[in-house]
Amino acid sequence: MPELPEVETVRRKLEKKIVGRQIIKVKVLEEKQFFGDPEAIIGRKIKSLWRRAKILVIDIDGLSLLVHLKMTGQIIYLSKGKGLVSVGHPLPFSTDQLPNKTTRIIIDLDDGGKIFFNDLRKFGWLKLLTQKEVKKELSKFGPEPLKKAFTQKYLANKLGQTKREVKTVLLDQSVIAGIGNIYANEVLFRAGINPRRQANSLSDREITKLYQAIRKILSKAIDYGGTSAADQAYVQPDASPGQYQEKLKVYQRDGQKCYRCGGIIKRFKQGSRSTFWCPGCQGTAKNSKTITEN
Structure with a gap:
């Protein structure tokens, strides 16, 4: 989708x-x-x-x-x-x-x-x-993540109010509008956060990283015309594929080496969706690692 x-x-x-x-x-x-x-x-x-x-x-x-x-x-x-x-x-x-x-x-x-x-x-x-x-x-949608209404304070408040897994919160359209499975996976990798982390367990520093990752990755994906991933097969209006799939770090890369740590990207079912993550870069469900990326 x-x-x-x-x-x-x-x-x-x-x-x-x-x-x-x-x-x-x-x-x-x-x-x-x-x-x-x-x-x-x-x-x-x-x-x-x-x-x-x-x-x-x-x-x-x-x-x-x-x-x-x-x-x-x-x-x-x-x-x-x-x-x-x-x-x-x-x-x-x-x-x-x-x-x-x-x-x-x-x-x-x-x-x-x-x-x-x-x-x-x-x-x-x-x-x-x-x-x-x-x-x-x-009216059912939350704020647009690239608009001024989506602030770090807003994100911190929403995360702090729930024990749900952080990836589930990112996919909740009433919390943030427009993020789906591709970008939820990529955002969490960039922020160094395990997808299973309890949302209200994130530290202020982790929330800052997550907020920055959301805005950075979505903006960059637009610049590249979106993602034409294997199960999406999305194309741009001129029938050419998007280019952001060339920038994906974890999505649909299960079994492949992590570009950062050299470990193997893993995949598991989270709700009804597949989650892709790097155990070496994203820690455990109780703690995460910070990733610095340009």
């Missing part, structure tokens, strides 16, 4: 193609994946694109279309007489095959461009909401 850096990359690249365009037709091929009346946006212009957590928000003349790619969702922009732009998961089909068997929704624009929403597993969705409904829909 695309996380904050991937969806932010989607937003930045896609807005250049569709902002200012008028919607002239909407074809819903899978009704359960479109919530609302598609006819309501015909004739309206796309005003802006923004992101909240892992959700892309497309503002359309007083209404908003929320897009969640979930596991296998993909947005493809096809301009008239030009190549395509693919957003989300990989595009295994040529332009001659659009729409294809995974296409669920098609939006036609006034310049001849088309937006295709493809989703193999049908977990993704589009929701058409009023401004009031958008506010309610997004």
Whole structure:
């Protein structure tokens, strides 16, 4: 599932193609994946694109279309007489095959461009909401980790209030918006903190390291266009892969040597997700080690 850096990359690249365009037709091929009346946006212009957590928000003349790619969702922009732009998961089909068997929704624009929403597993969705409904829909999320509202003091307070494992807290969207399994693993490695550590056991110094790691890694991942990891297969809007997978230190590297200490990266199940960590660099569940990294 695309996380904050991937969806932010989607937003930045896609807005250049569709902002200012008028919607002239909407074809819903899978009704359960479109919530609302598609006819309501015909004739309206796309005003802006923004992101909240892992959700892309497309503002359309007083209404908003929320897009969640979930596991296998993909947005493809096809301009008239030009190549395509693919957003989300990989595009295994040529332009001659659009729409294809995974296409669920098609939006036609006034310049001849088309937006295709493809989703193999049908977990993704589009929701058409009023401004009031958008506010309610997004109110469940915690602060954006790259915004001013996300402070070290806020993080310390949240961690200090729970005995949950620290990785579980990082994945809690009501605490921090947009962090998923890739970046939770990478953040904890950079901070030198064991994923199983009880959140309220972290020292002030460890919290400082964790806070800095969150902001550093997410910012860097955006700069690199996101992560195209083996189980994500995410691509940028020009159909090229992200580049941050080349910077990953532990995620999906189980059985390989740690770049820092030379030990072996381990993997275990934590809840319903796989956790990747280095025993040599991240200590035990009772204590952690500090890592200095540029």
